[in-house]
Ligand code: RTP
């Protein structure tokens with residue numbers, strides 16, 4: 734068993750479509766425990782900082798504008814192999830390649846508006862969790 738924590742974001746298109754409950758249900762069904770959760774609206778600076786690794790790429794401005802278009806829900810998920818297992822639950826970035834039953838296959842509207850985010854490594858999970866939560870907000 735490797736208990737890990739990962740950062741999940743329910744992106745603005747999914748919040749607008751009232752999918753918070755459905756996504757939380759699927760996370761719990763996958764045996765990932767929610768150990769922190771909040772709703773917020775990102776500023777442009779916060780969105781640019783969060784996606785700094787993509788600065789300069791063709792889709793960066795579109796991505797930032799989408800991420801600030803409405804409220805999001807950020808969560809810390811904990812469980813065995815949580816990083817990889819949550820990425821599997823999400824499905825791939827390109828929804829045309831996503832298998833039915835994954836969050837993106839079912840809820841993405843486009844490559845940009847793809848409903849959810851999940852950390853992609855242990856290093857990014859630690860960095861991304863610290864971007865949104867202080868230790869006292871995580872109830873393990
Ligand atoms: P995320 O970071 O949001 O979990 O998504 P990811 O790892 O699957 O994808 P990543 O390559 O990190 O890209 C971050 C987000 O940028 C948008 N994107 N648009 N070619 C495009 O139009 C394009 N490529 C990426 C998506 O919203 C993606 O989730």
Ligand code: MG
Pocket residue numbers: 851853
């Ligand atoms: Mg990514």
